[in-house]
Amino acid sequence: MRGRKPTPHNLKVIAGTDRPDRAPPIDMPEFDIVESFPDPPLHLDVDGMFMWTDLGPRLVSARVLQVVDLFMLEQLCVAWSHFRKFAKANMPMAAADHNALKALFSEFGMSPASRRKVTSVGKKETANRFASRGAANRPA
Secondary structure (H helix, E strand, C coil): CCCCCCCCHHHHHHHCCCCHHHCCCCCCCCCCECCCCCCCCCCCCHHHHHHHHHHHHHHHHCCCCECCHHHHHHHHHHHHHHHHHHHHCCCCCCHHHHHHHHHHHHHCCCCHHHHCCCCCCCCCCCCCCCCCCCHHHCCC
16 A cells, blocks of 8 residues: 655645745756657667657657657667567566666656656746745735
């Protein structure tokens, strides 16, 4: 059994229970967003290429794929290809390989639990408009 699901940050701000030491970092490094998805790397086999061409454009349309993420996506495609080879041969995969594949899926928010940790890249709010809790709008 797991504990309670964490309350989203924006709801904590509205409720007034937000704590600066637990807020998500606002100064995370950002890289160029992938606008046009590239062709698959030549070394990928059929299963790896399928994942690259199927998953990649979806990540681009969700605006979660930055240029530096292409390397990890390539690694995910290779791990998926490895998994598929074992599955087609009806052989069990090593636990370490299985865990590595699950971790890569999680990095891209491809499980229900990890999806809430992945955010789209776009305009960031530069200030917390609820920080004053309405003090700015009160008459003097």
